Amino acid sequence: MSSSFTSQDRYSTAAQEDRSAPRTRISIPASLRPSGGRSFQTVVQDLSLSGFSAMAINRLNPGTLCWLTLPNMESMEAEVIWWNNSLVGCAFHQLLNPIIHDNILAQWRSGNGIFRSIM
Structure with a gap:
């Protein structure tokens, strides 16, 4: 590994390796601010x-x-990786x-897959 290999490069490599980790399909109301x-209201479709x-x-x-920003949580910084037909894919800056x-999964799965409103 050369000294020019930055922490962002290491994160990108780890994030790509993690793509084999489960990406859980879920439905969580949230807000996203570019x-x-x-910020705008959105629904998280999957989470890893x-x-x-x-x-x-x-x-x-x-x-x-x-x-x-997920309900009852602090905002998490991410970077847009792709956008396709009204769906955006983002990588967290920190795993x-x-x-x-x-x-998060336990909380939002407790309704047996039923969408739970935060209102």
Whole structure:
């Protein structure tokens, strides 16, 4: 490994390796705020330790920084990796803690797959 291998490169490599980890299909109401823009309501469609996909009617360009806020949680910084037909895929800047990941899934699965509103 050369000294020019940055921490972002290491994260990108780890995130790609983590793509073999389960990406759990789920439905969680959330808000997403792109850098320099207003936050909007969305629904997280899947979640993994390294990222998520969510609804985004307006195009978000790859490389855009954004912040995902799930109910009762602090915002998590991520980067847009892809956007396709109103769905955006993002990679977290820091891998999600496995305990937090499992707690989110347990909370939102408890309705047997029924969408639970935060209102």
